[in-house]
Amino acid sequence: MSNRSHGLSDALHGYLVETGVREPPALARLREETRQHPRSQMQIAPEQGQFMRLLARLVGARRTLDVGVFTGYSALAVALALPEGGRVVGCDVSPDYTSVAERFFEEAQIRERLDLRIGPAVQTLDALLDDGEAEDFDLAFIDADKEQYDAYYERSLRLVRPGGLVLIDNVFRGGDVACSPDDVDESVRAVQQLNDKLHGDERVDLSVIPVSDGLTLARKR
Numbered sequence: 001m002s003n004r005s006h007g008l009s010d011a012l013h014g015y016l017v018e019t020g021v022r023e024p025p026a027l028a029r030l031r032e033e034t035r036q037h038p039r040s041q042m043q044i045a046p047e048q049g050q051f052m053r054l055l056a057r058l059v060g061a062r063r064t065l066d067v068g069v070f071t072g073y074s075a076l077a078v079a080l081a082l083p084e085g086g087r088v089v090g091c092d093v094s095p096d097y098t099s100v101a102e103r104f105f106e107e108a109q110i111r112e113r114l115d116l117r118i119g120p121a122v123q124t125l126d127a128l129l130d131d132g133e134a135e136d137f138d139l140a141f142i143d144a145d146k147e148q149y150d151a152y153y154e155r156s157l158r159l160v161r162p163g164g165l166v167l168i169d170n171v172f173r174g175g176d177v178a179c180s181p182d183d184v185d186e187s188v189r190a191v192q193q194l195n196d197k198l199h200g201d202e203r204v205d206l207s208v209i210p211v212s213d214g215l216t217l218a219r220k221r
Helices: 012-022 027-033 044-057 073-079 095-107 121-130 146-159 174-176 186-199
Strands: 063-067 087-092 114-118 137-142 160-169 202-211 215-220
Touching: 012 044, 012 202, 027 044, 027 095, 044 073, 044 137, 044 160, 044 215, 063 073, 063 121, 063 146, 073 087, 073 137, 087 095, 087 121, 095 114, 095 202, 121 146, 137 146, 146 160, 146 186, 146 215, 174 186, 186 202, 186 215
Parallel strands: 063 087, 063 137, 087 114, 137 160
Antiparallel strands: 160 215, 202 215
């Protein structure tokens, strides 16, 4: 988890945000409020939010998934890029965290774009599949408990259409993925295993970029 990109000095990161990020007011206020949260490191970086907003526009997204909403920065960033009638299906287990997201969607005057599902994300994704919504989504973003990353990826890949994107956050785990599996905890090993799997997954086109804590882009073929 990281709310800024690794490998950048404070001065360079500040310059990046100042000159390279066009942050809508509601997103900026959400970021500032979440900065005071005891788990603020769970929020994505502003430069990542902007990149995801651009990706949503590039793929013409209308319907997206957000697996791990927290206070809503990623969901709101993508929702702001959607056309009228667009929806973000947000999956999270915490009504407390997501109440902040709901408030800022209201502030941005796009509350109708957030379809919030409270409960274990695997169950939510399975329910979408059971309801016949396979290949109904244009983009999925995964940023939740790492031990379940593979389960989230497999379900998200079924839910996005061919040509759609699955984005996976924290694939560097602060650099720990470069360590031996014997020297890291279960959450890091789960990400290592998924990274290895994705490297050879012929179902997708793949790129891993060093934004924030590492972001995987998997385009469904």
